[in-house]
Amino acid sequence: MVFDLDLIKKIYGSMPSKVDAARKLVGKPLTLAEKILYSHLYQAPAHAYERGAAYVDFAPDRVAMQDATAQMALLQFMTCGREKVAVPSTVHCDHLIQAKTGAAADLATAKDVNKEVYDFLASISNKYGIGFWKPGAGIIHQVVLENYAFPGGMMIGTDSHTPNAGGLGMVAIGVGGADAVDVMAGLPWELKMPKLIGVKLTGKMSGWTSAKDIILKVAGILTVKGGTGAIVEYFGEGADSLSATGKGTICNMGAEIGATCSLFAYDEKMAAYLKATGREEVAALADGIRDYLRPDKEVYSDPKKYYDQVIEIDLNTLEPYVNGPFTPDLAWPISEFAKAVKEHNWPEVLEVALIGSCTNSSYEDISRSASLAQQAIDKKLKTKAEFTITPGSEQVRYTIEKDGFLKTFDSIGGVVLANACGPCIGQWARHIDDPNRKNSIITSFNRNFAKRNDGLASTHAFVASPEIVTAFAIAGHLSFNPLKDKLKNEKGEEVMLDEPKGVELPPKGFSVDDAGYQAPAKDGKNVQVVVKSDSQRLQLLEPFAAWEGTDLKGLKLLIKAKGKCTTDHISMAGPWLKFRGHLDNISNNMLIGAVNFFNDKTDSVKNELTGEYGAVPATARAYKAASVGTVVVGDENYGEGSSREHAAMEPRHLGVRAIVVRSFARIHETNLKKQGMLALTFANKEDYDKVQEDDSIDILGLTSFAPGKPLTMVLNHKNGSKDEITLNHTYNEQQIGWFKAGGALNVIRAEFAK
Numbered sequence: 001m002v003f004d005l006d007l008i009k010k011i012y013g014s015m016p017s018k019v020d021a022a023r024k025l026v027g028k029p030l031t032l033a034e035k036i037l038y039s040h041l042y043q044a045p046a047h048a049y050e051r052g053a054a055y056v057d058f059a060p061d062r063v064a065m066q067d068a069t070a071q072m073a074l075l076q077f078m079t080c081g082r083e084k085v086a087v088p089s090t091v092h093c094d095h096l097i098q099a100k101t102g103a104a105a106d107l108a109t110a111k112d113v114n115k116e117v118y119d120f121l122a123s124i125s126n127k128y129g130i131g132f133w134k135p136g137a138g139i140i141h142q143v144v145l146e147n148y149a150f151p152g153g154m155m156i157g158t159d160s161h162t163p164n165a166g167g168l169g170m171v172a173i174g175v176g177g178a179d180a181v182d183v184m185a186g187l188p189w190e191l192k193m194p195k196l197i198g199v200k201l202t203g204k205m206s207g208w209t210s211a212k213d214i215i216l217k218v219a220g221i222l223t224v225k226g227g228t229g230a231i232v233e234y235f236g237e238g239a240d241s242l243s244a245t246g247k248g249t250i251c252n253m254g255a256e257i258g259a260t261c262s263l264f265a266y267d268e269k270m271a272a273y274l275k276a277t278g279r280e281e282v283a284a285l286a287d288g289i290r291d292y293l294r295p296d297k298e299v300y301s302d303p304k305k306y307y308d309q310v311i312e313i314d315l316n317t318l319e320p321y322v323n324g325p326f327t328p329d330l331a332w333p334i335s336e337f338a339k340a341v342k343e344h345n346w347p348e349v350l351e352v353a354l355i356g357s358c359t360n361s362s363y364e365d366i367s368r369s370a371s372l373a374q375q376a377i378d379k380k381l382k383t384k385a386e387f388t389i390t391p392g393s394e395q396v397r398y399t400i401e402k403d404g405f406l407k408t409f410d411s412i413g414g415v416v417l418a419n420a421c422g423p424c425i426g427q428w429a430r431h432i433d434d435p436n437r438k439n440s441i442i443t444s445f446n447r448n449f450a451k452r453n454d455g456l457a458s459t460h461a462f463v464a465s466p467e468i469v470t471a472f473a474i475a476g477h478l479s480f481n482p483l484k485d486k487l488k489n490e491k492g493e494e495v496m497l498d499e500p501k502g503v504e505l506p507p508k509g510f511s512v513d514d515a516g517y518q519a520p521a522k523d524g525k526n527v528q529v530v531v532k533s534d535s536q537r538l539q540l541l542e543p544f545a546a547w548e549g550t551d552l553k554g555l556k557l558l559i560k561a562k563g564k565c566t567t568d569h570i571s572m573a574g575p576w577l578k579f580r581g582h583l584d585n586i587s588n589n590m591l592i593g594a595v596n597f598f599n600d601k602t603d604s605v606k607n608e609l610t611g612e613y614g615a616v617p618a619t620a621r622a623y624k625a626a627s628v629g630t631v632v633v634g635d636e637n638y639g640e641g642s643s644r645e646h647a648a649m650e651p652r653h654l655g656v657r658a659i660v661v662r663s664f665a666r667i668h669e670t671n672l673k674k675q676g677m678l679a680l681t682f683a684n685k686e687d688y689d690k691v692q693e694d695d696s697i698d699i700l701g702l703t704s705f706a707p708g709k710p711l712t713m714v715l716n717h718k719n720g721s722k723d724e725i726t727l728n729h730t731y732n733e734q735q736i737g738w739f740k741a742g743g744a745l746n747v748i749r750a751e752f753a754k
């Protein structure tokens, strides 16, 4: 047993009284999100908190970190003077394994290439009391769902798809490493009280439709920004009919609409999953406080009164969806997809179909996809596209091998990749004849921004359920609708695929030989953590400088980013993942994917000191060497996507003083604040247009920096004219303290030194 039953007993022991007290305070029946949030406050509340406005201190139960973000989180943690983590925490080695030929060879290569980093993570976990999941053990969110998630709990994780654990009724939120450091150090974790979006699911799915289609449809309705600052709570008969892992898929992809997290209420399906994964005691404990793990009954009868927004989806009429390309909110019902492919001139030939990942590799997903693969065998069909399968964990992989599904996939040419992120995060050595050729791929993953999967701007990536992806792999072209189109088999006969069939949980149970877990030492005091001084992969951190106490004057514009600027544009993944533990080296990817407004090019900005154009990181280094601070200007939802704090640390390291945008994605805005950076928004969004390439920029008002009080940006244009612009911010007192100290870590360090 890797989970801490005593901890769950303690949490459940105090939850009813905390929830009852909160109901009195709020003065009305409570949603599930409110029950969990109010029972996880750092201190007992004196009043109700206003949603979308009040900053609240929470005490999460757990922390989970994946290997790419854990490096920086733990490098930060080791500087803050603690002997052990204050809450149960885990590290999962999943992001650094590159998919090339297949599971065994790719895993062996990764262990070799990343040895230094894995050794660092294993030893630092051992030292500070952190559970360590070795490379090959599985993808963080699947391993968490199988082992640690529990109804009514609260966790944070250094990965944006942490909300996957909402499938087991947990408030699970993606954060940057600096937030993880707070919680591991036993400090309160601050979050603006989220707004609540209720999604009522009526009816029941059947046939080709699966849980993935619910979130693909929701993404189309709410768009990539629609969930910002909100918890999405699903309810209704349709919600209770979904398997726990199906619920997990929906919560996982809630990250694609910017939601703080997503949540389902405790029900029979969750109990069944807990029991199937060896946690009968947790299910029994949850049954004991069942009413506290579901919204109050009144919420169901009049949801509009309790949620800030309510959406209703009828599962009886829900179609399978295909979303994309380039953004997960471009949602096409399957009946309209073929037409869209033609109209937009997207490459119709499908080159690669990929199933699995943290989002969609449950036993149910795999069994439904395998039923299609079996049909392909029976009906004499072969896959026309390359087809890969990424199991979410060794437990899933072992079980689906034992039950014969991997053999079925193998028979139609499927390649099983390592239990790791691989192509989902650009860790994919794709074989393609011409990288500039427009091409299409389809995945059952969650994110499909340009270059995300294979680093190629020419790749059109679509997202769908594993069963739709499998059907497309067999058809080999995107104008196929498996619900009504026929395919020609090897004998030249026309055949149709029948509806996929699957089972939620393995009839003969899950099993695994070696799950890949290393428990930490009871007393890690003498465990040595090694970081070589000449390492190219790891670098010990130096504290950032404190604010100089004055307004910032004479700053230069580093880049005015045009359009979408996600964390992938700011700090690209793929080949750069290997530098996630080395701030100076990884800073060489800073903003290289962002489009310069003034020349429409990526990684080409003007150095005002020389008048020459150069790469963004090199230009930033030149300004830094000349002690000239810089400003980055951005568009809407700047920093959407992942929780990686490198996207905030790199500009901080390379001398950027302020990021000024039309709007921010939540996690990135917080990450910037944590690193002592100014994260500011145009009060008037049109002022974005006033910023010119050769401006000298002043940021005024910092000596009286206060919550709710705007700052001023003066754009001193080259022709002698000026524009004075009002900048809004969302800093509270504590965050202003971080800015002044030069970063949140400097504040923590000073507190422990007292």
Ligand code: F3S
Pocket (backbone or CB within 6 Å): 094, 139, 140, 141, 159, 161, 357, 358, 359, 420, 421, 424, 425, 445, 446
């Ligand atoms: Fe990994 Fe992709 Fe999930 S990167 S954690 S498999 S979103």
